[in-house]
Amino acid sequence: NAGVMQNPRHLVRRRGQEARLRCSPMKGHSHVYWYRQLPEEGLKFMVYLQKENIIDESGMPKERFSAEFPKEGPSILRIQQVVRGDSAAYFCASSPLLREGLNNEQFFGPGTRLTVL
Amino acid sequence: LAKTTQPISMDSYEGQEVNITCSHNNIATNDYITWYQQFPSQGPRFIIQGYKTKVTNEVASLFIPADRKSSTLSLPRVSLSDTAVYYCLVAPAGNFNKFYFGSGTKLNVKP
Numbered sequence: 001n002a003g004v005m006q007n008p009r010h011l012v013r014r015r016g017q018e019a020r021l022r023c024s025p026m027k028g029h030s031h032v033y034w035y036r037q038l039p040e041e042g043l044k045f046m047v048y049l050q051k052e053n054i055i056d057e058s059g060m061p062k063e064r065f066s067a068e069f070p071k072e073g074p075s076i077l078r079i080q081q082v083v084r085g086d087s088a089a090y091f092c093a094s095s096p097l098l099r100e101g102l103n104n105e106q107f108f109g110p111g112t113r114l115t116v117l
Numbered sequence: 118l119a120k121t122t123q124p125i126s127m128d129s130y131e132g133q134e135v136n137i138t139c140s141h142n143n144i145a146t147n148d149y150i151t152w153y154q155q156f157p158s159q160g161p162r163f164i165i166q167g168y169k170t171k172v173t174n175e176v177a178s179l180f181i182p183a184d185r186k187s188s189t190l191s192l193p194r195v196s197l198s199d200t201a202v203y204y205c206l207v208a209p210a211g212n213f214n215k216f217y218f219g220s221g222t223k224l225n226v227k228p
Contacts, residue, residue, distance in 0.1 A: 004160070035218070042204060042218035043161065091160045105151075106216060108160030 002027070004094050004109035005074075012115045019079040019086070021112045025094030032075045033093045033106060034060075034067060043091060049075060082116045089113050121205045126223040135192040137222050139205030142186045150181060150188045153204045155221070161204060165190070192224075200226045 005024040035043040045059040049069035069075040093106035122140040153161035167179040178191040202221040
């Protein structure tokens with residue numbers, strides 16, 4: 001059973017370009033979460049998605065950032081018109097169907113390191 | 118969401134037991150305590166989770182006092198490969214989870 005997969009692992013973009021980060025959750029997992037991590041800091045929640053639905057995007061900047069989790073295919077985090085401050089590691093996590101009364105474990109991918117020149 | 122406070126860094130030597138304490142004074146009744154481990158250039162990995170008293174698995178133990186305002190992750194006989202950042206998270210059970218990672222505790226295990 002493959003773990004959470006993210007690609008690319010490293011992405012270099014120039015200011016003003018678009019960045020597309022992909023995340024394939026673990027088999028059988030229907031919940032996806034995106035986090036951003038700046039150097040020497042903890043992960044910051046960005047968005048939580050289920051298939052074809054954004055459940056919580058409270059941690060995602062209102063402009064230039066968007067996320068989707070289509071019925072078929074990976075989840076995509078899209079950053080338009082990137083700026084240097086977007087340089088960070090972006091982690092995706094997935095979890096199975098959530099059960100009431102239990103705190104479900106999130107399984108993290110290896111991350112995509114975005115560098116904006 | 119309950120805020121957590123943990124030491125920024127800790128040093129230890131191989132073979133020692135390491136205890137990392139996390140404070141969460143505002144923990145709510147339905148909050149669980151979860152610890153994650155993160156190696157450089159990798160995503161976090163689940164270590165252990167608990168609600169109260171003591172939980173033990175093959176990797177670590179988690180001690181939670183009756184008031185649940187703190188918790189202690191205990192790593193027995195650490196090795197160099199345990200050098201990592203350890204995050205304490207407090208999150209409610211419910212329809213979904215939204216983990217908030219603080220800065221974590223950077224554990225440095227020396228030979």
